[in-house]
Amino acid sequence: MSVESDTRTTGQQTSTAERPDGFQEIDVLWISEGMSCDGDTVSVTAAAQPAIEDVVLGLIPGLPKVNLHNKVLSPSLGGEHFLAPFRAAARGELGPFILVIEGSIPNQNIIEGEGFWTSFGMDEETGQPLTLNWWLDHLAPRAWAVVGAGTCATYGGIHAMAGNPTGCMGLADYLGWDYTSRGGLPIVNIPGCPVQPENFMETLTWLLYHAAGSAPPPPLDHMLRPQWLFGKTVHEGCDRAAYYEQADFAKDYNSPKCQVKVGCWGPVVNCNVPKRGWMSGIGGCPNVGGICIGCTMPGFPDAFMPFMDEPAGGSLSSLLIKPYGAFIRRMRGITNVAVNRETKWRHNKAELTSGYDPYWRSETDARSN
Numbered sequence: 001m002s003v004e005s006d007t008r009t010t011g012q013q014t015s016t017a018e019r020p021d022g023f024q025e026i027d028v029l030w031i032s033e034g035m036s037c038d039g040d041t042v043s044v045t046a047a048a049q050p051a052i053e054d055v056v057l058g059l060i061p062g063l064p065k066v067n068l069h070n071k072v073l074s075p076s077l078g079g080e081h082f083l084a085p086f087r088a089a090a091r092g093e094l095g096p097f098i099l100v101i102e103g104s105i106p107n108q109n110i111i112e113g114e115g116f117w118t119s120f121g122m123d124e125e126t127g128q129p130l131t132l133n134w135w136l137d138h139l140a141p142r143a144w145a146v147v148g149a150g151t152c153a154t155y156g157g158i159h160a161m162a163g164n165p166t167g168c169m170g171l172a173d174y175l176g177w178d179y180t181s182r183g184g185l186p187i188v189n190i191p192g193c194p195v196q197p198e199n200f201m202e203t204l205t206w207l208l209y210h211a212a213g214s215a216p217p218p219p220l221d222h223m224l225r226p227q228w229l230f231g232k233t234v235h236e237g238c239d240r241a242a243y244y245e246q247a248d249f250a251k252d253y254n255s256p257k258c259q260v261k262v263g264c265w266g267p268v269v270n271c272n273v274p275k276r277g278w279m280s281g282i283g284g285c286p287n288v289g290g291i292c293i294g295c296t297m298p299g300f301p302d303a304f305m306p307f308m309d310e311p312a313g314g315s316l317s318s319l320l321i322k323p324y325g326a327f328i329r330r331m332r333g334i335t336n337v338a339v340n341r342e343t344k345w346r347h348n349k350a351e352l353t354s355g356y357d358p359y360w361r362s363e364t365d366a367r368s369n
């Protein structure tokens with residue numbers, strides 16, 4: 001399945017909003033104080049194309065100078081020193097900046113007045129925690145771009161499972177799906193649990209080139225994902241797809257064959273990880289024996305549970321492909337034996353007909369003895 005037909009082009013929106021006439025410098029304000037395990041921050045440290053260090057050190061030609069504010073990755077004394085650019089941005093005294101949100105956003109209304117689901121610094125007047133909701137309310141209207149890093153920030157993820165007490169949600173459900181940033185961009189969603197490192201860095205780099213005025217805005221699909229990264233399914237890039245086509249299915253997790261019968265959702269999940277790999281091109285869930293559980297998807301995790309059971313649609317399609325696959329596999333086996341021989345007019349007979357004369361080798365052997 002492809003979502004290319006349902007793309008949302010952002011190009012026209014910049015003409016009605018603040019144009020990035022080539023920013024020389026930009027801040028990246030990264031908040032992971034939502035419902036988060038900080039896994040996306042950790043994941044991004046593995047990126048190599050480009051590495052986040054290369055972007056921050058100005059080693060990528062044509063990018064603006066990037067000031068990164070991430071509690072794990074940026075040099076800071078911590079405390080108020082770390083919070084200073086966030087507070088300045090909230091006062092409207094920092095610009096332009098890209099706001100990166102990691103983790104889902106709880107519904108503070110559920111417990112209004114009785115506590116805080118999240119906390120990122122303290123209110124300087126009241127001494128009470130400043131919630132992620134407070135920061136979003138103050139920063140999202142001023143941000144040049146807003147990026148969701150990982151499935152929790154984009155669609156709610158694990159924390160937004162049915163029955164969760166926080167009522168948490170993804171960025172677009174909080175800000176509105178028609179939110180537009182100061183740069184004229186919709187929210188940019190980069191899902192994944194965690195986000196694939198290069199998926200994040202490639203999208204950030206595209207945004208930075210756009211901020212520099214040298215690239216159009218990134219094309220997004222109807223769920224605000226980078227279309228070039230999430231336009232194909234896991235299945236379409238999986239190393240095991242040939243086994244599927246031949247109805248050769250794994251019965252357990254030790255098998256190199258297609259894992260659809262042991263719980264893989266790859267045929268209906270938008271994700272490029274099997275093609276891209278995880279670190280330095282290595283890995284990519286089903287390629288290395290991990291079933292796809294749909295972690296990039298808006299319906300994750302509820303729509304994919306219970307994990308490790310055969311998906312209902314998977315049992316139907318694997319049933320339908322069985323007679324075709326079994327027949328084709330047998331035919332290919334016969335053809336494979338046939339093409340593993342040299343053709344009969346070559347000199348591949350029991351008796352040598354090539355003219356090869358072993359005489360000189362015998363002479364050499366005799367001399368060395």
Ligand code: SF4
Binds near residue numbers: 236239257258259
């Ligand atoms: S392992 Fe999953 S993604 Fe790979 S071929 Fe089988 S069903 Fe498709």
Ligand code: SF4
Binds near residue numbers: 192193270286
């Ligand atoms: S292949 Fe599936 S489980 Fe793995 S990262 Fe992609 S969506 Fe998530």
